[in-house]
Amino acid sequence: MENLIFSLVLILAGLLLGYLVQKLHAARRISLPMGIVFLRKSLQKIGLLVFMPISFLGAVWIVPFGDLRIVWLPVIGLAALLSGGLLAVGAAKTLRVPREQIGVMYCCGSFTNIGAIGSLACFMLLGEAGFALVALYKMFEEISYYTIGFPIARYYGGSGPAQGSGLQRMAGVVKDPFVATVLSAFFIGLALNLSGIDRPLFMEKVTAFCVPAGTFVLIFSIGLAMRFSSVAHHMNACAAVAAIKFVGVPLIACSLAYLANLHLVAGGLPFKVVLVLSSMPVAFNALVAASIFDLDLDLANSVWLVTTGLLIAVLPWLYFLLRMLPFA
DSSP states (O other), X not given: OHHXXXXXXXXXXXXXXXXXXXXXXXXXXXXXSSOHHHXXXXXXXHIIIIIHHHHHHHXXXXXXXXXXXXXXXXXXXXXHHHHHHHHHHHHHHHHTOOHHHHHHHHHHHHOBOIIIIIHHHHXXXXXXXXXXXXXXXXXXXXXXXXXXXXXXXXXXXXXXSOSXXXXXXXHHHHHSHHHHHHHHHHHHHHHHHHHTOOOOTHHHHHHHHHHHHHHHHHHHHHHTTOOOOOGXXXXXXXXXXXXXXXXXXXXHHHHHHHHTTGGGSGGGHHHHHHHHHTTOOBOTXXXXXXXXXXXXXXXXXXHHHHHHHTHHHHHHHHHHHHHHOSOO
C-alpha cells in the first residue's frame, strides 16, 4: 500500500510541478536558463537514455529466464497495442466522429504509457523482478508506433502514404537512440544474467533510485507541455477510450497470457506484468502523432488527460486485483 501511494504521489507531483513551471514561465514569473521546449526534450533524453537503461540492465541481471514461456510477453504486448487501436477505431465509427478524429482515436487506443508510468507501477507493485519484464513486454512497442500507428495517423490526417517501405521504417526505429539504448540495456543485462556473474549488491539501491527518478523526470517533462483543453466537449470519446484502455485491452491481453500459461510461470509474475502494463493510460506519443499529422490535437489532449487522471482509481484497482489472483 505504501508503494501504491508513493506511485500516485510521484505521478501527480511530477505532472503538477511540470505544469506549474510551464505556467510560471509563460507568465514571466520565473526565468529558465533554457527554452521550455529544449528543457522538456533534454529531460526526456536524460530519463530515456540514462535512468531507464540503467534500471533495466540492473533488474534483468537477476531475473530467472529458465521458463521459455515468457517469450510470449512481447507478442502479447504487441497484441495489446494493436487491439487497443482497432477497438478505438470501431468506437470512432460508432460515434461517427470526423476523419481527423478517427486517427486520434486509433493512436489513443493503441499508444500506451508503458515506459514511464507502466514501469513504475510494475516496480512498485511487483518489485524488481516484475520491472525487469517490462523491457520484454514492450520490445515491439516503438516498432508498432512508427510502422503502424504513425502511418495510420498520417492516412487519416490526409498526409498521404508514409515514406519508405515497412522494412525501411522498421530499420529506422531500431536505429533510434532511445529504442537502441533500451534494447541494448536489456540484452546486456540478459547476457550478464546467463553468464552466471553475481550482481553487485549496490545495484539494488541503484535500481531503487533510478526507477522512480527516471519516471519523475519523464512525467515532469510531460507536465511542461500539458494543457487543459475543452475536455467536456469530448467526453463520449474520452469515455470510449478509457473503457478500451482499462477494460477491453486488459481482458484481451490477460486472456492471451492465460492461454500462454503465463500464470504458471514464476508464481504468475509474467501474467501480473501483463495485467499491469495492459491497463496503462494513453501515451504522450499520441499527442505527438496528432500534432505532426494535423489531426484533432484538442481531442488527443483531452483523452490523454482523462485516462492519465483515472490512474487515481486504476492503480488501487490493480493493487486489489493482484492481491486477489488465485496463484501465488
